[in-house]
Amino acid sequence: MDRFAVVKVSGAVFDLQNRGGEMVRRVADQLRGASEEGWRVAAVAGGGSVARLYIRAARELGASEAALDQLGILITRANAELLIAALGGVAYPSVPQTLEELLAASASNRSIIVMGGLQPGQSTNAVAALAAESLGAALLVNATDVDGVYTDDPRKNPSAKRLESVGVEELTQLLSGSEHKAGTYELLDHVSLRILERSRIPTVVTSYEGILAAIRGEKVGTRIMY
Ligand SMILES: Nc1ncnc2c1ncn2[C@@H]1O[C@H](COP(=O)(O)OP(=O)(O)O)[C@@H](O)[C@H]1O
Numbered sequence: 716m717d718r719f720a721v722v723k724v725s726g727a728v729f730d731l732q733n734r735g736g737e738m739v740r741r742v743a744d745q746l747r748g749a750s751e752e753g754w755r756v757a758a759v760a761g762g763g764s765v766a767r768l769y770i771r772a773a774r775e776l777g778a779s780e781a782a783l784d785q786l787g788i789l790i791t792r793a794n795a796e797l798l799i800a801a802l803g804g805v806a807y808p809s810v811p812q813t814l815e816e817l818l819a820a821s822a823s824n825r826s827i828i829v830m831g832g833l834q835p836g837q838s839t840n841a842v843a844a845l846a847a848e849s850l851g852a853a854l855l856v857n858a859t860d861v862d863g864v865y866t867d868d869p870r871k872n873p874s875a876k877r878l879e880s881v882g883v884e885e886l887t888q889l890l891s892g893s894e895h896k897a898g899t900y901e902l903l904d905h906v907s908l909r910i911l912e913r914s915r916i917p918t919v920v921t922s923y924e925g926i927l928a929a930i931r932g933e934k935v936g937t938r939i940m941y
């Protein structure tokens with residue numbers, strides 16, 4: 716039976732305007748390392764600042780929230796194509812757009828599959844949770860642009876402390892204030908939290924520099940407890 720790790724890759728990795736594809740390559744190297752150590756990987760690419768640029772412009776043009784989400788999904792799939800390019804032959808060559816397509820891709824001999832969004836009303840964190848459920852993943856790594864879950868948003872509250880572990884109920888409370896609109900869904904959205912809870916998916920929130928360390932079981936980031 717294949718041992719799958721699902722990795723949600725922060726959209727910040729695809730903010731190409733600053734450093735081009737350098738962060739994409741560093742993530743690809745970690746995913747390749749995991750596959751060389753016997754893991755199969757399903758990666759989910761986030762939208763990042765390009766998705767937010769399109770969402771903001773389309774909102775000003777009067778598009779519906781559902782249309783904004785759909786636009787965000789298109790950008791996440793473009794980001795997924797970038798990660799596939801960086802991975803070369805080890806990656807499944809196309810971006811699954813449904814869970815059925817993900818399962819079909821998992822029947823291939825490629826050890827790494829990369830996808831983006833699925834449907835409006837959620838974020839790529841929900842996609843990662845659903846992918847983990849569908850694949851019976853042994854681990855979900857939420858590789859974000861901070862190194863774990865903090866007692867408060869560390870970007871707003873410098874005295875926030877990083878948590879070694881957090882219960883899913885406590886995490887739900889902690890994130891209850893975040894908006895559920897296209898382009899927001901900060902850290903983990905409501906959909907993903909409920910899916911993680913119902914299937915008790917072993918999950919680590921860490922930075923996108925700590926993906927391989929998290930897959931190896933090293934003590935990085937924040938573990939979600941059930
Ligand atoms: N309690 C918290 N712990 C850590 N980060 C938090 C917390 N609350 C809000 N955040 C914010 O969530 C951001 C990560 O969420 P998001 O922007 O959706 O990243 P991603 O690109 O990984 O999806 C962090 O940069 C941080 O500013």
Ligand SMILES: O=c1ccn([C@@H]2O[C@H](COP(=O)(O)OP(=O)(O)O)[C@@H](O)[C@H]2O)c(=O)[nH]1
Nearest residue numbers: 726761762763784787832833838839897898
């Ligand atoms: O299944 C999905 C995945 C993503 N999105 C949209 O695409 C945007 C970009 O995805 P996300 O916010 O998860 O990216 P990141 O936070 O990693 O930049 C989201 O805000 C949503 O608007 C969506 O509607 N459905």
